[in-house]
Amino acid sequence: MGAAEKACAWVGAAARLLCLAAGLILLLAMGMATCVDIVSRYFAAGIPGIWEGVTLAMRWMIGLALPYAFYSGSHIAVELFTDACRPRVRQFFIVLAMTVSLMIMLLLAWKVTGRLMDIRSYGGVTSDLSLPTYYDWVPLALGPVLSVPVLTTMLWRELVRLFQHQAGLSRSGESA
Numbered sequence: 166m167g168a169a170e171k172a173c174a175w176v177g178a179a180a181r182l183l184c185l186a187a188g189l190i191l192l193l194a195m196g197m198a199t200c201v202d203i204v205s206r207y208f209a210a211g212i213p214g215i216w217e218g219v220t221l222a223m224r225w226m227i228g229l230a231l232p233y234a235f236y237s238g239s240h241i242a243v244e245l246f247t248d249a250c251r252p253r254v255r256q257f258f259i260v261l262a263m264t265v266s267l268m269i270m271l272l273l274a275w276k277v278t279g280r281l282m283d284i285r286s287y288g289g290v291t292s293d294l295s296l297p298t299y300y301d302w303v304p305l306a307l308g309p310v311l312s313v314p315v316l317t318t319m320l321w322r323e324l325v326r327l328f329q330h331q332a333g334l335s336r337s338g339e340s341a
Contacts, residue, residue: 167325169318169321169322169324169325170322170325172318172321172322173318173319173321173322176236176314176315176318176319177233177236177237177315180232180233180235180236180311180315181233181236181237183229183232183233183311184229184230184232184233184234186229187225187226187229187230188226188230191222191223191225191226192226194222195219195222195223198212198215198218198219199215199219202215213293213294214291214293214294216293217291217292217293217294217296218294221296221300221301224301224304224305225303225304226304227304227308228303228304228305228306228307228308228311229304229307229308229311230308231308231309231311231312232308232311232312232314232315233315235266235312235315235316235319236315236319246258247259253327256323256326256327257327259323259327260320260323260324260327263316263319263320263323264320266316267313267316267317267320270309270312270313270316271309271313273309274306274309274310274312274313277302277305277306277309278306278310280302280306281299281302281303281305281306284298284299284302285297285299285302
């Protein structure tokens with residue numbers, strides 16, 4: 166296993182752990198809070214701000230799961246065109262898609278983090294729980310920021326695969 170494969174496996178394991186931990190903790194918290202709120206409504210004592218808290222937890226869960234979604238390939242992919250391509254051409258399209266995804270995540274990380282800082286400077290608070298409004302933006306920025314190292318190592322791995330495949334064809338005298 167080469168360095169790119171090892172780095173990608175390590176980053177993928179970290180992304181998976183983060184996704185699992187966030188999913189387990191936040192889903193459990195959201196489920197328990199919602200159940201307690203529903204039961205307590207029968208006694209006219211619902212939890213104030215439950216919708217705001219559950220929504221914030223969902224945002225965190227999505228932001229922390231995004232890097233693993235990239236790593237595991239749980240995003241939308243249209244393979245109708247690439248399935249008909251030769252392996253080297255297919256690998257080129259994989260590299261191209263990774264590059265575009267990385268560029269988009271870099272742009273999102275930059276723009277959303279900038280917006281987060283703007284909102285933080287306003288000092289606004291939410292209506293029910295009086296939480297700072299920038300708390301809603303932290304997971305929106307965190308998802309793309311954490312996706313950048315995942316996509317970078319995946320791009321490295323796919324570039325190595327592309328050039329290894331190319332080198333293998335050159336040695337055997339075949340053409341792609």
